[in-house]
Amino acid sequence: DSGVTQTPKHLITATGQRVTLRCSPRSGDLSVYWYQQSLDQGLQFLIQYYNGEERAKGNILERFSAQQFPDLHSELNLSSLELGDSALYFCASSVGGGSTSYEQYFGPGTRLTVT
Amino acid sequence: GNSVTQMEGPVTLSEEAFLTINCTYTATGYPSLFWYVQYPGEGLQLLLKATKADDKGSNKGFEATYRKETTSFHLEKGSVQVSDSAVYFCALSPSGGSYIPTFGRGTSLIVHP
Numbered sequence: 001d002s003g004v005t006q007t008p009k010h011l012i013t014a015t016g017q018r019v020t021l022r023c024s025p026r027s028g029d030l031s032v033y034w035y036q037q038s039l040d041q042g043l044q045f046l047i048q049y050y051n052g053e054e055r056a057k058g059n060i061l062e063r064f065s066a067q068q069f070p071d072l073h074s075e076l077n078l079s080s081l082e083l084g085d086s087a088l089y090f091c092a093s094s095v096g097g098g099s100t101s102y103e104q105y106f107g108p109g110t111r112l113t114v115t
Numbered sequence: 116g117n118s119v120t121q122m123e124g125p126v127t128l129s130e131e132a133f134l135t136i137n138c139t140y141t142a143t144g145y146p147s148l149f150w151y152v153q154y155p156g157e158g159l160q161l162l163l164k165a166t167k168a169d170d171k172g173s174n175k176g177f178e179a180t181y182r183k184e185t186t187s188f189h190l191e192k193g194s195v196q197v198s199d200s201a202v203y204f205c206a207l208s209p210s211g212g213s214y215i216p217t218f219g220r221g222t223s224l225i226v227h228p
Contacts, residue, residue, distance in 0.1 A: 002160065004158075042219075042220040043159075043220075043221065045218070048215075058215050090159070103149060103161045103164055104159075104161070104216070106151075106159040106160065107158050109157075
């Protein structure tokens with residue numbers, strides 16, 4: 001158990017809909033990272049928040065947004081969903097956000113299926 | 116930009132065989148390097164890490180040495196077990212500028228009894 005929790009575990013929704021994925025980092029961790037894992041694209045970094053502020057942005061679509069709240073939990077919002085958004089979405093946390101050696105602790109993931 | 120290249124899988128071995136999974140990287144400066152493992156149906160777990168050149172990371176019988184001259188971080192294990200069957204990801208964390216972590220595509224390892 002990494003200490004990172006993600007809800008829900010599974011999500012099935014239709015194209016055009018909007019969903020919210022939730023992540024609670026390990027106790028004491030200030031950084032939250034979001035990743036998308038699909039068979040054809042591998043593990044893609046989406047976005048990072050550090051202590052409530054956006055720190056880095058990766059391959060995140062404009063239809064996707066995220067935020068980190070004062071209690072450090074984070075939400076990833078996916079809107080106007082398309083079939084291609086079906087994937088595993090992982091959240092990870094780390095104690096810091098700007099140093100090279102901070103390892104990340106991953107949650108169990110949310111499997112999103114868009115039909 | 117930064118990149119990580121791993122050997123394509125799946126790698127199929129018999130129990131007690133020697134394992135090598137190759138990983139090379141492209142990055143400026145001195146990134147930290149990591150190996151993560153993902154068991155079926157689970158998230159990634161940190162396996163080992165190295166933060167500077169010539170450092171050796173080790174855990175659970177797995178080892179990898181940070182080779183700056185060849186920009187490599189190959190994962191090795193002397194004797195694999197069926198329970199080592201998983202997907203292994205090589206990753207780097209940059210030393211400055213962009214904070215974006217970079218992962219390889221992952222290498223699937225299948226160990227037969």
